[in-house]
Amino acid sequence: MIYEQPRFLPGGDRYILIEFGNEMNLDLNFMAQGLASAVAEAGISGIIETAPCFASLLVHYEPERISYHDVVRELSGLVGALGPSDDIKLPSRLFYFPTLYLDPWCAECVADYRARIADKVPDPELIVQENGLKDVNQFVQLHSSSEFWVASLGFWPGLPFLMPLDPRARFTAPKYNPPRTNTPQGAIGLGGAANSIYPVATPGGYQIFARTPVPIWDQSGVNPAFEGDLCLFRPGDRIRFIPVTREDYDAVAEQVAAGTYTYNVVEYQTFVVADYKRWLTKLNGKAKVQ
């Protein structure tokens, strides 16, 4: 459900968690990001930073400069002024990622897990089963047709939690139990209802089915596409996974290694929640964002 009034929950002496509801619902994330953007715009003295997640926003403040009650009062005011989620507009970059679906590296990683840790249905086939799809080709076709919304970043620096904007690409899958001890850098996976890209090779629990050669993490901090950051994404960005052949994948990987790859990003767009919902309505004849 979406709460009528968001809940303000204290987290120690310098954090407040604001819950907008208790379900996975894009609308709740729009509200969290809308509030984050309103907080940044308001420039409230003593608020250090915010971090949106699926259905909530974490606010970090400095009690030496603003009291808990004043933070709650300021934020309540901003929530009130924000109005319904339909009114929210967020700057949103769109990234295109060359993607090799059903790639050999993820397949090898899964095979290794099945041989050493626990036998399981291979990840792409498991997603097909769990979501009543015809075959992996249908999954790839639907997955690569949607834009994905960066709902949140975290767990590992720069790791994006992605929600499909097209309801036809909305899939769920259980997480690995026990988790994998390794995942290829750039692997794309699904766990619960969230998709992600692994910024570096790490342990992981998502079902993995594709890989992009384009880095989303740059420790050197010199890649111009990152604009001074070490990770590529910000909450509210969008991603499209573009299926490529192995030859194209290798060609991009070579460009990345040579430092000549140019990120494919559209920077002039604003995400208008009302327009998005209108499109959804056309699509399925229902106004509610699921």
Added chain:
Amino acid sequence: MITVVKPGLETSIQDYPGRLGYWNQGFPPSGPMDSWSFRMANVLVGNAPGAAGLECQMLGPTLRFDRDMVIAVCGADMRPTLDGEPLPMWQSVPVKAGQELVMGAARVGARAYLAVAGGFANDERLGSRSTFHKAGVGGIDGHAIKAGQSLPVAEARGTPGLMVPPEARPAIRTDKVWDIEVCAGPNDDWIDAAGQERFLTADWRVSSKSDRTGFRLEGPEWTFAEKAYNKPPEHGSLPANIIDHGYPLGAINLAGQTPIILVNDGPSMGGFINPYTVPSAAFWKLGQTKPGEILHFRLVSVEQAQEMAAKLTRLCVRETLISA
């Protein structure tokens, strides 16, 4: 410059309050775990309380000074010596070019802090010099210091002969039992009354699998309120699962049945509840706790926790110091 002769167990450059402003990209603040001792060391040598210094964990480093400078060592007692002579702690001390500082295993406490007049002058990454070891960001090449490295130090004179009076130092426990303040929330209402009572009365042993990312605690089983069972399926299958949400620094994060206190290098978000949060003013105690020691938790209000933090900040200033 300071040359690293031996690095110690995991010695890293940190500043305070660390790397703020990047929580929404998943970057933790890092910084010293015991910011009381850390700030005092800086104030002793004439630095701003948050200037970059060294955090020495469990086993300290051996360092050679390449020029004359003023230093201070605070926090855990690692029996520091300068060219073989005991070096007084909680004092600003002049050192000469070529002298060697040797720090051993922590006898009392777990983390010692070395400040040098001027502060360490490694490059800032995302606005901080702090080392975030897990992702290889900040510090020297992103990691703990290594033998043979030269640590850059900014030029500053510093005043030797100052001391932190005993009453202004953190009382590091020698009996292996700590009273740690906690605030209720954000998710205390997921725990039933018996579970809340149990949390506040039980002995919680700090596991050996504890580091700057999190302190894992061993203790009794948790019991949950109705809310933890009766929830939409997207929260996850365990009672302690919740739709992924942001984690406050200091959160007591309930990973299934294992509470983990998320500390300076911890994760920014995840899918477990945080029934309690350790406030910033109690972090120094965690920083001085060794694996195997026992924590008791004591409930304080948000306002009390904020007053404790303000008191510490008022204490960690030049005016507190006396002549040695």
